[in-house]
Amino acid sequence: MLTTTVSGRTWNFSHAIGRNAAAGNGFTQPTDVAVAPGGVLYVLNRGQEGAGGVQAPNKRIGKVTITEEFIGDFAREELVWPMSIAVDSAGNLYCTDEYDKKIKVYDADGINAGEWNGDGNLGSPSGIACDADDNIYVTDADSNEVKKFSSDGKFLASFGGAGSAPGKFNRPWGITIGADGSVYVADWGNNRAQKFSADGEHIATYGEETSGPAGALNHPSDIAVDSEGDVYVSDWGNKLVKIYENDGPVLTQLEGDAIEFSKWAKEVVESNPDVVKAYRRVKDTRSLGLFNRPVGIAVDEDDNIIITDSTRGRLQVYAKEKDYMDPQFNL
Amino acid sequence: MSNREEIALLAHLMRRAGFGATRDELEAMAEQGYEATVEHLLDYENQPPVDEYTLYRYHPITEVPGGAAAPGQANWLYFMVNTQRPLNEKMALFWHHVFATGNAKVDNCNHLLEQIQMFRDVGMDNYRELLVRLASNPAMIYWLDNNENHKIAPNENWGRELLELFSLGVGNYTEQDVYECSRAFTGWTISAKMPRYPYGRHPWQFEYRAEDHDETDKSFLGYTGNFNGEDIIDIILKQPACPNFIVRHLYNFFVEDEPQVPAWNIEQPRNPDAIRVLAQTFVENDYDIKPVLRVLFNSDFFKDAMYKKVKNPTEVVVSTLRLTGDLQGPDPRLEAVAREPGYMGQDILDPPSVEGWHTGHEWINSGSLVKRVNFVADRISDTNLPGVQRIVERIAGANGATMTPEEFVENCLDQMGPLPVSDQTRGELLSQAQSEGTVDWEGSYDDSARRTGEMLALIGATREYQFG
Numbered sequence: 124m125l126t127t128t129v130s131g132r133t134w135n136f137s138h139a140i141g142r143n144a145a146a147g148n149g150f151t152q153p154t155d156v157a158v159a160p161g162g163v164l165y166v167l168n169r170g171q172e173g174a175g176g177v178q179a180p181n182k183r184i185g186k187v188t189i190t191e192e193f194i195g196d197f198a199r200e201e202l203v204w205p206m207s208i209a210v211d212s213a214g215n216l217y218c219t220d221e222y223d224k225k226i227k228v229y230d231a232d233g234i235n236a237g238e239w240n241g242d243g244n245l246g247s248p249s250g251i252a253c254d255a256d257d258n259i260y261v262t263d264a265d266s267n268e269v270k271k272f273s274s275d276g277k278f279l280a281s282f283g284g285a286g287s288a289p290g291k292f293n294r295p296w297g298i299t300i301g302a303d304g305s306v307y308v309a310d311w312g313n314n315r316a317q318k319f320s321a322d323g324e325h326i327a328t329y330g331e332e333t334s335g336p337a338g339a340l341n342h343p344s345d346i347a348v349d350s351e352g353d354v355y356v357s358d359w360g361n362k363l364v365k366i367y368e369n370d371g372p373v374l375t376q377l378e379g380d381a382i383e384f385s386k387w388a389k390e391v392v393e394s395n396p397d398v399v400k401a402y403r404r405v406k407d408t409r410s411l412g413l414f415n416r417p418v419g420i421a422v423d424e425d426d427n428i429i430i431t432d433s434t435r436g437r438l439q440v441y442a443k444e445k446d447y448m449d450p451q452f453n454l
Numbered sequence: 455m456s457n458r459e460e461i462a463l464l465a466h467l468m469r470r471a472g473f474g475a476t477r478d479e480l481e482a483m484a485e486q487g488y489e490a491t492v493e494h495l496l497d498y499e500n501q502p503p504v505d506e507y508t509l510y511r512y513h514p515i516t517e518v519p520g521g522a523a524a525p526g527q528a529n530w531l532y533f534m535v536n537t538q539r540p541l542n543e544k545m546a547l548f549w550h551h552v553f554a555t556g557n558a559k560v561d562n563c564n565h566l567l568e569q570i571q572m573f574r575d576v577g578m579d580n581y582r583e584l585l586v587r588l589a590s591n592p593a594m595i596y597w598l599d600n601n602e603n604h605k606i607a608p609n610e611n612w613g614r615e616l617l618e619l620f621s622l623g624v625g626n627y628t629e630q631d632v633y634e635c636s637r638a639f640t641g642w643t644i645s646a647k648m649p650r651y652p653y654g655r656h657p658w659q660f661e662y663r664a665e666d667h668d669e670t671d672k673s674f675l676g677y678t679g680n681f682n683g684e685d686i687i688d689i690i691l692k693q694p695a696c697p698n699f700i701v702r703h704l705y706n707f708f709v710e711d712e713p714q715v716p717a718w719n720i721e722q723p724r725n726p727d728a729i730r731v732l733a734q735t736f737v738e739n740d741y742d743i744k745p746v747l748r749v750l751f752n753s754d755f756f757k758d759a760m761y762k763k764v765k766n767p768t769e770v771v772v773s774t775l776r777l778t779g780d781l782q783g784p785d786p787r788l789e790a791v792a793r794e795p796g797y798m799g800q801d802i803l804d805p806p807s808v809e810g811w812h813t814g815h816e817w818i819n820s821g822s823l824v825k826r827v828n829f830v831a832d833r834i835s836d837t838n839l840p841g842v843q844r845i846v847e848r849i850a851g852a853n854g855a856t857m858t859p860e861e862f863v864e865n866c867l868d869q870m871g872p873l874p875v876s877d878q879t880r881g882e883l884l885s886q887a888q889s890e891g892t893v894d895w896e897g898s899y900d901d902s903a904r905r906t907g908e909m910l911a912l913i914g915a916t917r918e919y920q921f922g
Contacts, residue, residue: 142651142652142653143651143652143653143654144652149652151515152514152515154514169514169515170515171513171515171525171789172513172515172528172786172787172788172789172790203786204512204786221512222786296511311511342507342511344511360507384652385652387652388652388653389652391651391652392651392652395651397649398649398651401646401648401649402648402649404646405646405647405648406645406646408648410648410656411648411653411656415518415654416510416514416517418514433514434514434517434518434654435653435654436652436653436654437653
């Protein structure tokens with residue numbers, strides 16, 4: 124459904140961005156999205172391995188706007204296993220490369236600004252986030268820790284460790300920092316997400332319910348938090364997005380609602396009469412809108428929730444509506 | 455039976471019923487015994503499946519690979535290299551040989567992977583169920599045009615291949631049977647799916663359209679009635695030719711190279727007694743597949759068939775990777791390596807035709823042989839790989855601080871099989887070993903390890919090593 128209302132909150136499906144494409148105004152296995160000032164979105168395209176084994180040209184970082192304007196892309200042939208991206212207050216972009224064990228840095232124009240290995244403290248850098256002071260937090264799927272670095276890669280602190288007890292991780296992936304400095308982590312292998320204080324004290328766990336409106340998480344890949352503290356988790360294994368109250372209880376879930384083509388997708392379909400005919404023969408197109416491996420998730424300053432719908436090569440955007448009024452129900 | 459003979463027999467079992475095994479694994483199996491190992495392979499459900507989550511986290515393109523074959527091949531290679539259910543995976547490869555379906559036409563590698571998963575799911579269960587699942591498999595329906603098989607205009611492609619290649623073999627039905635069989639499968643089709651543009655591949659679903667099914671009587675292999683597809687399969691299973699045909703495929707794949715399939719109606723099986731025993735087991739067990747495999751792997755004819763089959767390219771690649779410990783888990787080279795069987799003549803998920811691949815000696819030509827040898831040599835000589843390091847450790851610890859060239863060659867042959875070789879081959883290996891003299895493990899371990907890698911690569915290049 125396009126509008127989801129629960130517990131005094133409402134999320135409206137807004138629109139899709141992009142299409143499945145190896146170049147230009149489309150995406151190839153978009154794995155993460157990061158919000159930059161001015162409605163700009165960076166989209167990390169995981170792509171596929173090249174014939175030589177590494178660095179295929181469809182691995183790239185796309186730069187688009189939330190209104191679906193294509194600005195360009197960069198970082199082609201510079202990434203092996205890019206997993207996540209984050210943007211700092213100056214507009215610099217940081218990209219984890221889990222194979223190279225490095226953070227690759229680009230400026231606001233997409234120019235390569237170097238890379239760092241965190242003083243050798245990056246075993247398997249996966250998720251990445253910046254705090255208000257431009258410190259960089261990275262999940263290390265090898266050591267099962269959250270690691271904190273300065274923006275130029277100096278190792279500052281870490282917490283976590285392998286295990287399933289509260290505060291421990293099993294191949295963690297996505298990470299985000301709340302407005303108050305809290306650290307939120309998608310604990311992929313433990314099928315849950317966790318919240319910590321800035322210095323690593325465990326505060327809350329998400330997704331361990333085995334019943335209820337949303338059930339348990341299955342290999343969550345990313346996490347985001349809105350201005351009111353509601354928490355969004357990409358439930359990658361279940362192909363859903365789940366929404367939690369900040370202290371843990373589940374609120375609802377989103378299944379994906381992109382039943383209308385994005386602007387770029389529409390251009391492709393309308394330029395191909397055979398595709399138009401093929402769609403007209405399909406009995407049930409509802410599954411067109413569903414998430415197929417939602418991976419990355421981000422919330423912008425207007426509380427738009429932006430999800431990378433990886434296998435479908437698009438983003439899905441939901442808007443959290445603050446003053447929603449129910450329609451007349453006997454219409 | 456000596457310990458060495460038992461290890462050799464278990465190595466033979468694992469080459470055929472799986473993708474080889476390391477010596478450590480073989481020794482653990484020897485403690486359980488041969489028959490217990492066969493049971494362990496058959497009871498694959500007791501072992502965990504491949505961790506698909508890890509595959510798709512690091513290789514997302516391989517989940518819904520679309521038109522290009524390589525990501526789909528990478529998906530299957532990952533399964534074969536990492537599986538703890540080797541016989542289950544080998545049976546999927548077996549059925550892919552028999553029910554050969556190709557991406558060149560289907561152009562949806564994701565649907566081929568779905569078919570392979572179906573082989574994993576039911577490929578060791580019951581042959582009737584497998585045929586029903588095959589007849590309703592979207593990739594197969596499109597591959598053999600059953601979506602073009604209409605009540606008013608039958609298309610015989612699926613009906614013909616079901617009889618000729620999937621169940622009975624040439625000579626065991628008439629042209630009229632093909633026609634009647636095809637009529638019975640009218641209406642077995644696929645629903646229109648959402649096109650690949652602009653959001654990638656969507657699933658295809660089997661659809662039975664009653665209005666397009668021919669409801670009139672069919673006369674098929676001596677039976678007459680208003681048959682539907684499943685009735686046809688039941689009549690096929692009553693034919694003596696059916697169990698004989700399928701177990702000959704099993705014999706050809708697991709025991710000994712038979713003539714190519716198109717010759718089976720004119721050339722007798724190499725071992726008619728074995729075919730008879732297996733076929734009888736198949737029928738007595740209502741076409742359950744596991745009992746036939748149990749009899750096959752425990753039979754003398756299987757145990758006597760060591761090194762009587764040319765390894766298919768997939769076996770060459772996967773067994774080398776498993777032996778050397780290369781490409782374990784996610785790896786950026788996965789897609790590139792997944793193309794290697796194709797370079798050797800076996801593009802998995804894309805066989806040359808519905809007849810599948812010609813096997814046995816036809817795997818070997820001047821080009822494919824070079825590819826086979828180089829693939830093995832590149833890895834088995836790489837003493838940085840964990841599996842090779844383990845082989846070197848074993849040879850180093852075999853008999854003392856030094857080793858004569860004769861002892862060195864013998865130990866290397868032992869670790870590579872044990873591989874029996876001709877006197878001529880042994881002489882050439884020995885000549886190479888003698889050129890550097892005594893192997894001094896205590897004085898020069900690293901150099902001895904280098905020599906070991908080179909000797910293993912030479913063995914991998916022998917005529918004998920092409921057999922499995």
